[in-house]
Structures are given as structure tokens and as C-alpha cells.
Amino acid sequence: MGTIVVLGVGGQWLGRKTGFPSIVILLLAGIIVGPVAGIVDPEALFGDLLDPAVTLAVGLLLFDSGFGIRFGQLTDGRQVAYRLVSIGLLITWAVGTFAAVVIFDLPLDVAALLGAVLVVSGPTVVGPILRAARPREPARTILEWEGTLLDPIGAALGVAVFTFITNQSLPLWGSAALVVVTALTGITIGVISAALLIVGLRNYAIPGDLEVPVAFTMAVFAFTCANVLFSEAGLFATLTMGLVLANQRRAYVARIRRFEASVGTLVIGTLFVVLAATIDLESLREVLLPSAALLAVLVLLARPLAAAASTLRSTLSLSEAGFVASLAPRGIVAASTVSFFAISLKDEGIEADQIVPITFAVIIGAGVIYGFGSPVMARVLGVGRGKPKGLAFFMTLGTIQPVAEELDRAGVPVLVIDDELDEALLETDSGFTIFAEGVQSESLQDVMDEADVGSAVIGTGLGERDLIAMQLAADSLGGENVHFVPRMPKGSEVGMDARWREQTPDRLVAFGSDITRDRLRQLTHEGVLVWFPVGVGESDVPQGTVPLFIVTPDGRGLVARQDSIGDPRPRGAPRGSRLLCVHPTQALPGSAHA
Numbered sequence: 340m341g342t343i344v345v346l347g348v349g350g351q352w353l354g355r356k357t358g359f360p361s362i363v364i365l366l367l368a369g370i371i372v373g374p375v376a377g378i379v380d381p382e383a384l385f386g387d388l389l390d391p392a393v394t395l396a397v398g399l400l401l402f403d404s405g406f407g408i409r410f411g412q413l414t415d416g417r418q419v420a421y422r423l424v425s426i427g428l429l430i431t432w433a434v435g436t437f438a439a440v441v442i443f444d445l446p447l448d449v450a451a452l453l454g455a456v457l458v459v460s461g462p463t464v465v466g467p468i469l470r471a472a473r474p475r476e477p478a479r480t481i482l483e484w485e486g487t488l489l490d491p492i493g494a495a496l497g498v499a500v501f502t503f504i505t506n507q508s509l510p511l512w513g514s515a516a517l518v519v520v521t522a523l524t525g526i527t528i529g530v531i532s533a534a535l536l537i538v539g540l541r542n543y544a545i546p547g548d549l550e551v552p553v554a555f556t557m558a559v560f561a562f563t564c565a566n567v568l569f570s571e572a573g574l575f576a577t578l579t580m581g582l583v584l585a586n587q588r589r590a591y592v593a594r595i596r597r598f599e600a601s602v603g604t605l606v607i608g609t610l611f612v613v614l615a616a617t618i619d620l621e622s623l624r625e626v627l628l629p630s631a632a633l634l635a636v637l638v639l640l641a642r643p644l645a646a647a648a649s650t651l652r653s654t655l656s657l658s659e660a661g662f663v664a665s666l667a668p669r670g671i672v673a674a675s676t677v678s679f680f681a682i683s684l685k686d687e688g689i690e691a692d693q694i695v696p697i698t699f700a701v702i703i704g705a706g707v708i709y710g711f712g713s714p715v716m717a718r719v720l721g722v723g724r725g726k727p728k729g730l731a732f733f734m735t736l737g738t739i740q741p742v743a744e745e746l747d748r749a750g751v752p753v754l755v756i757d758d759e760l761d762e763a764l765l766e767t768d769s770g771f772t773i774f775a776e777g778v779q780s781e782s783l784q785d786v787m788d789e790a791d792v793g794s795a796v797i798g799t800g801l802g803e804r805d806l807i808a809m810q811l812a813a814d815s816l817g818g819e820n821v822h823f824v825p826r827m828p829k830g831s832e833v834g835m836d837a838r839w840r841e842q843t844p845d846r847l848v849a850f851g852s853d854i855t856r857d858r859l860r861q862l863t864h865e866g867v868l869v870w871f872p873v874g875v876g877e878s879d880v881p882q883g884t885v886p887l888f889i890v891t892p893d894g895r896g897l898v899a900r901q902d903s904i905g906d907p908r909p910r911g912a913p914r915g916s917r918l919l920c921v922h923p924t925q926a927l928p929g930s931a932h933a
Contacts, residue, residue, distance in 0.1 A: 347608025360710025369615025398562040398577040403603040404462040405581020416477030420484040427645035434641035459493035461670025472717040491574035525575025532561035533583035540590035622696040630700035658720040665716040727793025730896040733808040734798045738860040747771040750894035754790040798824030822849035866923040873916040
């Protein structure tokens with residue numbers, strides 16, 4: 340059990356730090372500790388609980404994924420997303436089924452089941468690849484929607500095909516009706532469960548410290564009720580529950596969302612390791628080459644056809660449509676359902692053992708191809724955004740406005756979060772973005788994504804607000820990209836600053852610890868902004884000059900350290916970068932204001 344948890348989380352951490360597809364790391368780790376080393380034997384460890392535990396875990400993952408879909412996110416590409424999970428699904432299923440018959444000589448019904456399993460993508464594999472590729476909108480959100488919606492729809496399709504195989508008396512329209520009834524059952528239970536939770540939160544019927552456990556329990560309850568009625572209806576229930584909670588405005592659910600995201604990371608890792616540990620290596624070896632041929636058909640034929648049909652006459656450019664065609668990995672639902680189908684068919688006297696190693700071979704191969712290929716395609720097609728360039732300032736506009744305007748003129752995307760502004764100030768001609776809804780607004784993350792924010796500077800001067808902003812920014816950008824401007828100078832142990840030191844001991848201080856919020860405001864309004872090439876020596880910089888930001892040749896804004904001057908090349912600053920400094924005296928030759 341300890342090995343599973345360590346590898347499950349450690350594999351994702353390693354993937355995030357190295358850029359290597361985490362799904363491949365997790366699957367390889369599971370194979371090594373499972374059939375290779377014999378350390379983990381899931382069937383001996385979990386017994387009869389393995390399949391229901393995996394199914395329930397997948398349902399909870401979809402609950403988390405539903406939280407990530409906001410209906411307001413997608414306007415131009417919504418029709419494309421819906422086509423991908425309908426027309427695109429049918430095309431992928433048909434091509435995959437035909438290829439399975441030709442390559443593996445499978446009976447048509449078993450090939451149709453394998454084709455249904457292989458239409459499933461999933462947010463657990465699409466999300467990490469999109470984080471690496473960083474495509475522009477609307478391609479990113481279209482692919483996120485497709486991955487999330489395909490999980491329950493593809494699983495229900497697999498159940499319908501499985502039912503048709505095992506119950507030949509059931510007409511074809513009966514199998515189709517089963518998909519519809521399964522979906523409607525799950526959706527209805529999901530809506531009711533979400534409504535009950537919203538009412539409880541809205542009327543303070545749930546104590547604050549029990550909000551997360553109760554939400555978790557409601558998701559398990561919804562999944563169980565739906566799945567007892569119809570197999571795989573629970574996936575629709577938990578996805579619907581997450582969707583409803585994410586798109587309502589009557590109850591505050593941000594705490595639940597943060598918890599689900601953490602649980603999702605743990606569940607994803609452990610699931611992939613456990614499922615990979617169940618693979619029979621000998622069976623996998625036997626189907627490796629023909630599985631590579633099947634994967635080639637799915638990647639080079641099925642996906643481009645599905646994407647072409649789905650993007651036809653849409654508002655997507657040719658490059659954006661091309662990127663949609665270049666991403667279709669297979670995920671956890673395909674891995675979890677195929678084992679159940681194979682075992683159940685064997686119990687019915689139908690040999691279908693091959694479909695398990697074939698599915699895992701395709702999942703691993705697709706993870707490698709799309710994990711490494713999609714970021715390259717994003718750059719080649721010109722739809723990738725590259726490294727985040729923008730700077731977010733969680734402070735009053737009056738404090739930072741001169742610097743924000745100068746960075747904006749230098750081509751750096753700038754976002755100022757200041758909820759003390761009035762509407763008149765929002766109508767200024769500043770080129771940068773101003774957000775006045777506050778740090779706890781549910782739309783802030785979307786605004787930060789749109790502004791391509793990569794680093795944040797926090798210094799509102801209000802203790803609680805700064806702590807909230809630091810936590811939010813660290814979760815979104817990583818702690819190494821979040822910088823703090825203290826309210827009081829270094830050495831002060833008075834008031835809220837002492838509390839900040841206790842609660843955020845690892846924070847990075849922007850511009851040097853002697854530059855407080857008030858000092859920064861004074862410098863930016865009374866001093867002069869000056870540009871220097873990165874790598875200048877201290878003798879070339881006027882005394883008293885404070886380095887603020889480094890701007891790279893491609894317009895990326897980086898927070899400068901106090902010791903940046905004299906350093907021939909500060910970390911993260913390529914050749915040709917410029918250093919924006921502020922000098923507390925009047926105009927200097929070559930200054931930005933001159």
C-alpha cells in the first residue's frame with residue numbers, strides 16, 4: 340500500500356518537474372513493481388474489492404473534473420466540443436472497430452467492445468498534456484471539455500456493447516436506449532445530489548469544518564445510487580454533480596474544489612499504478628507489434644477524421660483544428676473498464692482476454708506520442724503560448740500604476756487585482772488589465788489564465804487578503820513564482836507582519852526586504868524608472884537604484900532580486916533581457932520617463 344501511494348504521487352511530481360508524460364511514468368512504475376518485481380499484487384491485496392474500488396475512484400475523479408468546466412468559458416468552440424463527443428466518438432469507434440477486426444482477427448462484437456473502450460480519453464491524461472503544450476483558447480477548453488465528457492459517454496457505450504454481446508435477444512435499438520437511460524439516470528441523481536448540497540451550504544445546515552467531508556459523502560452517495568440502478572450511471576452522476584456545483588452562484592464551493600483537486604492527484608496516481616500492476620507481461624509482449632499498428636490507425640486516421648468532421652465550418656482556424664487533431668490520449672476509464680469487460684465475458688464463455696493487454700499497450704503508446712508530440716505540434720502550428728509571460732499585482736492600482744504602464748509598454752501582459760477601485764477608474768485608457776472583484780472571486784483564475792500570468796507580486800497591506808492571495812497564487816503559479824512586498828521593514832516583529840512570518844516562512848520577498856509597500860509607492864511616484872541591459876556591473880548603475888523587473892526579449896516579465904545587479908545573468912533571464920529599475924531622484928539620462 341505504501342509503495343502504491345509513494346509511486347502514485349511521486350510519479351506525477353517527477354512528470355511535472357521533468358516534462359515527461361506522467362501517465363507513462365505511472366504505468367511503467369506499476370509494471371515494474373507489479374509483474375516485474377512482484378512487490379505489488381493488486382488482486383491479492385484488494386481481492387473482490389478491486390473492481391468496485393477502482394470504479395468508485397473513477398467516479399470521484401469525474402466529480403473533480405466536473406468542477407473544472409464552466410459553461411461561460413467556451414463560446415466559439417462549444418459546438419466543436421459537442422461534435423467531438425458525438426460525431427467524433429462514432430467515427431473513432433467505427434475506425435477502431437474495423438482496425439481491430441483486420442489487425443487482430445477479433446470477432447466483430449468483441450472488436451466493437453474494444454473500439455468502444457478506446458474512444459475514452461479523460462481529463463486525467465488530457466490535463467497534464469495541455470499544461471505542457473499550453474495551447475491558446477478555444478482549443479484548450481475544447482479539449483478539456485472533450486476529455487471530461489467522453490469518460491461517462493464512452494463508458495456507457497462500452498456497457499451497451501457489452502450488454503448486446505451477452506444478451507443476444509436484446510435488439511440493437513435496446514442497446515442504444517440503454518445508453519440514454521443510463522445517462523438520464525445518472526444526470527438526474529447528480530442534479531438532485533448537487534441541489535441538496537447547495538441548499539445545505541446556503542442555509543448553513545453544514546458546519547464549516549464538515550463542508551468538505553459532506554460534499555465527498557454526497558458524491559459517493561450519488562455515484563452508488565446511480566450505479567446500483569444502471570452500470571456506469573454513477574459516472575454521469577458525479578460528473579453532473581461537479582458541473583452543477585461549478586456553475587451555480589448560490590453557495591461558496593471553493594474549499595470543496597481545492598480539496599477535490601488534492602484528492603484527485605492522489606487517486607489518479609494510485610489508480611494508474613494499481614491497474615498497471617495487474618498487467619500480464621507475457622500477454623502484453625504478444626500483442627505489442629499489432630497494438631502499435633492499431634495505435635497508428637487511431638492516431639493517423641481516426642483522430643484526424645473525427646477532428647475534421649467536428650471542426651468543419653466552425654470558427655476555429657486551420658492551425659487550431661490541426662492541434663485538436665493532434666491530441667487524443669487514452670485514460671483511466673479505458674484501463675478500468677476493459678478488465679471488467681474481459682472478466683465478465685470470460686464468465687459468459689466468450690474469450691476476450693486479448694483486449695486487456697491491447698488496451699494497456701494503446702494507453703502507454705498514446706501517452707508517449709501525445710505527451711511528447713502535442714507540445715511540439717503546438718509550437719509548429721503556432722497555437723502554443725510558450726512560457727507564461729504575464730505579471731499579476733495583488734495591490735492597489737495607486738501603488739503600482741507607473742510600473743504597470745511601463746511594463747505594458749515593454750510588451751509584458753499585466754494584471755492588477757484591486758477590489759478597492761471604483762467604476763470610474765476601470766474606464767481608464769491603461770493598456771493592462773484591471774480586475775476589481777477581489778481575490779476570492781471565482782472568476783479570478785480564468786482572468787489570470789487569459790492574462791497569461793506566470794508570476795505574482797502581492798502587497799495589498801491587508802493581512803488576511805494578502806494571505807489569501809499568496810495561497811491562491813501559489814496554488815496556481817507555484818510558490819517559486821509568488822513574491823511578497825512586506826508592510827513593514829525587515830526586523831519588525833510588530834502586528835500582522837509577525838503573523839505573516841509564522842504562516843508563510845518560505846515566501847519570496849520582492850525587490851529586497853527593505854522595500855516595503857509604502858516605500859515602493861513613494862519610489863514609483865517620486866522616482867524615475869530606468870532601463871538597463873541585464874548583466875551590467877554595479878559601477879554602471881547609479882547609487883540607490885532599485886531593480887524591479889527583468890523583461891526577456893519575448894516579453895516575459897520576471898521579478899528581479901536585490902542582487903540582480905552585478906549578476907552577469909540572473910536565473911531565468913536569457914541574453915538580450917532588460918532590467919527595469921527605479922531611482923529615487925529626478926530624470927536620469929536614458930530613463931524610461933525621459
